[in-house]
Amino acid sequence: MSNQTKIHSALAEAMSARSYITLTPVQEAVLKIEDSNSDLLVSAQTGSGKTLAFGISIATTLLAEKMEFDRPKIPLAIIIAPTRELALQVRKELEWLYVRTKAQFASCVGGMDPRAERRTLESGAHIVVGTPGRLRDHIERGVLRLSDIKAVVLDEADEMLDMGFREDLTFILGKAPVERRTLLFSATVPTQIVKLAKTYQKDSVRISVSSKKSQHLDISYHAIKIQPSDRDKAVINLLRYHDVSGAIVFCNTRAAVTHLASRLTNRGFSVVALSGELSQKERNFALQSMRAGKANVCVATDVAARGIDLPNLELVIHADLPQSNEAMLHRSGRTGRAGRKGVSVVLIPYRNFKKVERMFDSNGIEPIWVNPPSADQIIEKDRISLLKSELLTSPADASEVEIAQKILQKFPIEAIASAFVRSQMAGKSAPEELTVSNAIGPADFSNSSWFELSVGYRDNAEPRWLVAMLCRVGNMDKSLIGDIQIHNSLTFVEIASNGVQQLLAEIGPDFMLEEKIQIKQMQAAPERIQLVRKRKFSSSRRSSNHSGSSELFTKKTVKLSLENKKKPKSKKSKADSGELDFKKNKGKPKKANTEKTNFENQAMYKQAPHDLKLDQSNKSQDKKRKRLAFRQSGKNNAKKRKISTTMGGGKAPLRRSKV
Structure with missing residues (x-):
């Protein structure tokens, strides 16, 4: 093992027992730091061995020259992770790494019994691993004391900030002693991580082993353009075509996870779903099903999948597009871990093509543009896998030969072969037919x-x-x-x-x-022609039409004003004016004959519509002026009453006399 002399001897023995021969690049980079007690800001890909890297780095700070820890009292180190799964995974890794040091560990994570955690902390622990919210709760209750803390590690720091743990992290770091080591490990280093490092680190050494080229060496990125309605069908065909032992499918919402998981289950896939609505017990059961091989497809949201470590994940499918460049890297980092190869497939709706293309460019990824697997391709691959099946190539036992001969004597060879094919294809989903274009990748207009x-x-x-x-x-x-x-x-x-x-x-x-x-x-590109479109109407024709339309409008206006105009007041009898005569008609109204009057008015309007309209407008203006004058007089009277009341010297307010 290279750099073995720089690793604490107790940890080196534990690593040798685990057959660790070579270190990962991030572990090598941590050991190359001259000052072993300096703060670190490490940028490394997910699954690159960061847990062992900071475990090796803080060993000399915690143990110095000693081989074992003293009796546990107040914690010496605190390690913060974004999710309970990652925290428990970190504790599991560090337990075997520090097994020869007799280190005592305590975990403080959400979803677990806080009383049991409190008892563990009160009995003493050297290293505490937990999530931000639960750690803060124990600190506020006085159960977790940080007075002797020598090292604070933030694992997946960018994830914790994205999940809204900034306030909790600030609280925890503020309670820790000033003279301590602070190690920030992150897959990406956005601006907020840099600000956090400047605030809580002193002369930190920055290590970056996640260059745009090296972080994608073990992951093959495939880009597929699809119709939005074909998303589920594309996922089914991809799972059928790759036929891997472990795959994870990412969606953006809980509803999408539930829908896609149900769809895949109905099509015969062994599926587990991970979303924020699951309890801790349900999450543990789902993850254990994946680890035990009972399920081979996990459908999850970004938040629910953070920090989980599922072995043998060979395929990542982005059913919904990642929300950011960092999300694409975190999702894809679930495969291609620890030197193993993996495939990350991004399903791109046509309308989002440019957006995803910019994501690839920002992350330094050169994807392979492919079409989704067709039904014919899947069927052909099934035939090849059947011919290469170990059931056909492995030698038969004596007991199998005896029963095989009896089967051959009783059934024709075609029937036996068909039965074998049906048994191998049982439970496999039929491939889907997709509506896709054969045009792959960005449009090329260089030779259009x-x-x-x-x-x-x-x-x-x-x-x-x-x-x-x-x-x-x-x-x-x-x-x-x-x-x-x-x-x-x-x-x-x-x-x-x-x-x-x-x-x-x-x-x-x-x-x-x-x-x-x-x-x-066409044989060649057309010549550019300046097209002059003729106007539909000439100016004279347009003006004549306009005048005609205005004349028609005038006539319509006059007609409407005639119909709505009130009859002019004149001295007439009650019977002629249509008023009620209760004495003669016993309360019933007597209709007045107004046909002649209306007819005469219409004739008069036809003769002089302009004068009548002016007269009508003048009358309406007079009414408006009278109303305004009446309102103004009322306001003036109100002011006078107010003044009189004020000057009355406590007398009763003046009342308006009744007229």
């Missing part, structure tokens, strides 16, 4: 082709309608469509080079699109 369409402005052609039709008929993505030139009777469309064959194959030999629109491939 032009097509001529027999439709133009005179047919009301517009780019949005043309793009939708070409995507629908050509079964292609709109990103493969480039420049569009629309003329009076023709339209020229540019198609990317990796979409030409797809379009030609879909339209067939008739070269016919929808609504009898002809399409043909």
Whole structure:
């Protein structure tokens, strides 16, 4: 083992017993630090051996030259992890690493019995491992004392900040002694991690072993463009095609996890679901099912999957897109751990293609653009795996030969072979048919082709309608469509080079699109033509129409005003005016004959509509002026009453006299 002399002898013996021959890059980097008591800010990929790295680093701080710890009293080191699973995993790793030092450990995590944790802390522990919330609770209750702390380790620090533990971390670090070591381990180093390091570390040494090239060596990234409605089908086909012993599928919401887990279970997959709504007992049962091989597919959210360590995960599927660049790295880091190879597949809806492309560029990833496995590819791979089955290639026992001969004598060979195939395919989901384009990867317009369409402005052609039709008929993505030139009777469309064959194959030999629109491939790009579209109406015609419309509008206005106008007041009898005559009619109204009056009024309006409209407007203005004057007089009277009341010297307020 390289750098064995720099490792504490008790830890080196434990590692040798575990057959540790070589150290990982992050473990090597930690041992190369000259000052073994300096603060560290370490950036390393998930699954790169960070637990052993900080375990080795703090050993000299805690033990110095001693081989064993003294009797446990107040904790000497505290290790903070974002999730209970990661905290328990860290404790398990450190227990065998410090087995020869007689170190006593205590765990303080959410979901466990706090009374049992309190008893363990009161009995004494050298190293405490826990989650931020539970650790803070024990500190506030006075059970966990940090007066003798020599080292504080934050594992997956970026994850804890993303999960909203900043306040808890600040509280814990503030309670720890100033003279201590602070080690920050993180997969990424965003700005908030740098600020945390400046606040709580002194002259920290920064170690980065997660370069954009090295962190993806063991992970093969595949990018697949799909229709959003084909997401579940694509996940099913990927699981069938890869046929791995362990896979994890990431979704963004609890509802999506529940839906996809139910869908996969109904299709015959052994599935467990991890989301925030599960209790600790349910989470432990699900993880144990994956570790024992009873389930081989885990559907989880980002938060629920943080910190879990599932062995033999060979496939990661991003059913929903990651929310950030760091989330993509954390998800994919579940595979390709400890030198093992893994595959990370990102399912990309067409509308999010540019967003994911920027994610890949930011993370320094060069994905392999592929199509989702088709039904034919899955069936062909099943046939190959059947022919290579160990059941056929392994030698038969004597007891098996005897029964095999009896089967051959009783049944034909074809029936026996069919029975073998059915037994091997039993429980496997049938592959799904997806609607996908054969165009893979980003659109390439460096060697594009032009097509001529027999439709133009005179047919009301517009780019949005043309793009939708070409995507629908050509079964292609709109990103493969480039420049569009629309003329009076023709339209020229540019198609990317990796979409030409797809379009030609879909339209067939008739070269016919929808609504009898002809399409043909051009030999060269069309010339740019400045198109001048004729106006529908000349200025004289437009003005005449305008005048006609205004005349019609005037007539309609006059007619409406005539219908709504009130009759002019005149001195008439009660019977003529339509008033009630209770004496003669015994309370019943007598209708007045107003047909003649209305007819005369209409005739009068037709003769002089303009004067009548002016007269009508003048009357309405007079009414408005009278109303305003009446309101103003009321306000003035109110002011006078107020003044009189104020000057009355305690007398009763003046009342308005009744008229």
